[in-house]
Amino acid sequence: MKNLDFYDSDLQSDNPDDFHSDHEPPKDIVRERKLLKKTELLRIYKEIWQIGKGLPKPAKYDQIKLQYEEVQDPDAQSDQTEEQKKEMFEKYINHVKEVDQITPNLGINNFEEWFEVVVESMKKGEVSFIILEYLKYDDNKMKILDNKKHFMFYLEDWTTVIDLNQDMTILKKIVQKGEGNHRTEKQDEIIVNYCLKRGEEVLDERSDDTPIRVESLLEKGMSEVVWRVIRSMKDKEISEAQIKQEAFLKKESESNQERFKINQQDDNTIYSLTVNLKQLTRIDDIFGDQMAIKKEILKGNSTAKPEKIAKIYFELKIEIDGEIIYQSIDGDFPILTEKQVFDFEFLEQQPTCWKYFLDEYKMSKLLKNTLRRMKKQEYSVLECRDKTLIQYGKDFEIIKEKYNGVIPDYVKYHIKLYNFTEGKNTFTMTIDDKVEQAQRKKIVGLRFIQEQNFKKASKTFEAINAFFELGKFIGEDAQKVHPHKISSLLNTSLCYLKIKKWDKLILTCDKILEIDPNNPKAIYRKCLALQEQSDFEKAIDILNNLINSNQKIEENQLQELQKLRNILIKSQQDYLKKQKQVFSKMFS
Known part of the structure; x- marks a missing residue:
């Protein structure tokens, strides 16, 4: 490794092209020295000695689990062989994992700036060798090396902490990561437990496992601040939040401020909140008027949704007044293997499976628009309170025949979507x-x-x-x-x-x-x-x-x-x- 004791303008170049790369470092460049950051009188270098897992890296406010220590410069003894240096690093790696672990939050601690630069460059399980080169100006106002420091860093893991209001008044720590990408919306239905405390005093809590609409929580007296935290969460997520009194003063009504004992004279009060979002049922208002509501019972396995010119394969049950009046297949919807789901020839051969192009008028407006909002292998229940949405199509004929030409005011569809063909447009079609x-x-x-x-x-x-x-x-x-x-x-x-x-x-x-x-x-x-x-x-x-x-x-x-x-x-x-x-x- 070449040591640079003198810094001139030619050597003070820009950071390398792959400085911000999120790709795993290839085996042949592990331990290659990288410039992390340079300031006027400081250069921070890093050598990765144990590759971390995945792509994510910690960010500001995250709570880290870190072990680090200052070590000797392995290049200090010039007579050492490469094998001896390697053995020395192995000792460093083993020893750093045995030192006391610290758990600070990034951005709100007393460490120097270079410390956070290093940690924010690391991945879970990574071990890195850090070189700090401190510079100074000589009598000719040229930069020269003053001294060096060397550290071993081991980032075991971290817990994501989010500044919800971007002002540090609500810091949410994710204890258990949620599933999927969808966060709670006003119309969604959830099962949630929470406990809001001031010190050891419980101010508000919910332990009921009854599903409730998110928008109804405020009507039942929930704190605006607690509601804000819940709105940021995903299905099965467990989070803890530290809340400053300032957040309540900005958001809460006077009655809630009195209820939660908000004392404007005591600005340093910190409230603690624990939230367990046990279940999130995604609710989709198909036409935006509450007349057709889709509840996602089983999530789809992709982000793609069918386009207008797509052939769609699905099973259907129609329920009216608690009675199943039609089912394309007896019993529960079958669970197909991934191979079967993606085999269109297999799906074509299934006698019970509905197979239609979405742009045809062989399904009602209700069914067609609902299917366009579903994903592959999704199972949803659709509740309709507007019979004018069911005026044509096979589903209309089934209901009309059962009820002597009269469509009831309330109809429920159970839909299991298997797969759909790729929707082509005029730009992609041959x-x-x-x-x-x-x-x-x-x-x-x-x-x-x-x-x-x-x-x-x-x-x-x-x-x-x-x-x-x-x-x-x-x-x-x-x-x-x-x-x-x-x-x-x-x-x-x-x-x-x-x-x-x-x-x-x-x-x-x-x-x-x-x-x-x-x-x-x-x-x-x-x-x-x-x-x-x-x-x-x-x-x-x-x-x-x-x-x-x-x-x-x-x-x-x-x-x-x-x-x-x-x-x-x-x-x-x-x-x-x-x-x-x-x-x-x-x-x-």
């Missing part, structure tokens, strides 16, 4: 994917047209149109895409015609005519829209251009076009005559 999705959705759209539900049909075909909006298609791609694009646009134009969206109808027909300039249906429908907008002249010109062209038009279509032209000519004459009468009255 040409073949777009064609496949267009063909699938076209069946849905045509069914709506058949049912005279042109509003839903238009939305379905608009979704198909979106597949083909981006980019230009040429060659073989154009041959694949254009027939489906024109078909979808024609169906869209029919829907707009039926629901009298004249501006949208004209725009849609223009898109068709960009691909097929003499498409009779597009021209016919565009002229109908122009007629409704009283633009007779333009409509007649368009029809004349097509009828007088040499384009081959089927006889029945030609007759319809000529008939419309005659109607337009007559309508134009009537319109002009009426306008003339109006103007004559204005100036008479």
Whole structure:
């Protein structure tokens, strides 16, 4: 190891690129000296001699379990071999684990700044050799080495402490880490025990194991400060908090300040709080109006949720008035292996499993929107108090048949989601994917047209149109895409015609005519829209251009076009005559 006794501007370089790296150090660079920090007259170096576990490192306010001691410089004896130095370090490592352990909180102790820099660079179980090089200015105002100190540090573990208010008035120590990433929300349901003390005096406590909504705790008189701590916790978490009186003065009502014996003259009072969040049931208000509430009974095993264009595989039970009126599978929901869950061919073969694309109208609005908020292998219970959310789909048909066409005001669904396919969008879909999705959705759209539900049909075909909006298609791609694009646009134009969206109808027909300039249906429908907008002249010109062209038009279509032209000519004459009468009255 090279010792630097003189520091010039060339040697005072920036920290190495991997200074802040969270990656485990490769075996070949363990014990390599790293610069942790440099100030004007101090350099802090570290050599890792025992690699720590994981990636996390302690941060400000965390309570650490540390053993450290000052040691001799292993380079002091120049005649030592590398093997002898290694043996010396082995003794250092073994000895530092036997010295008295200290448990300070980072950021609120009497240690020098370099001490916290070192600890915050370490991982659980790490042993490191620390070199402090103190500099001074010589008579020429150049930096030279004054002295060195050497330490062995062993970080056994630490307990996370969080400054909840960012002002040190509430310091929360996590005794037992919670599960998952979700922290309590107002609408969630929890089982929580807590005890708030001032010294040994108990000011408030809860030992009831009855589930309660988080937002209801304040209504039952809970301290705002205690509620703030609970809101920061995860499922199964146990935490302890040290609370300054200042936090209560900022948050609590006058009645609660009196109840918790807040004495404004005694600023140094510290309150202790212990909280055990035994159970957290995540509550999801599907539509934001409390009419459809999803309770997560069994957490999913991933963060991904199904996208709109995804095929979803799930089991379903429907409960009304405490009675299961439908269940896709007898008994409890089966527990599938991970291999089975991710085997779509296996799921396709399961006769009881529901298998639908989310963008199809084969499920009610209620069921569809709930599934879009679920994760793989999640089990949830859905409570619905708005029967208008169940107006179509297979689940609607099941309930309607059971209750003679009447949907009850309160319905409960039990849903076990197994898996779902990857949802693709227009940016990630291939040409073949777009064609496949267009063909699938076209069946849905045509069914709506058949049912005279042109509003839903238009939305379905608009979704198909979106597949083909981006980019230009040429060659073989154009041959694949254009027939489906024109078909979808024609169906869209029919829907707009039926629901009298004249501006949208004209725009849609223009898109068709960009691909097929003499498409009779597009021209016919565009002229109908122009007629409704009283633009007779333009409509007649368009029809004349097509009828007088040499384009081959089927006889029945030609007759319809000529008939419309005659109607337009007559309508134009009537319109002009009426306008003339109006103007004559204005100036008479």
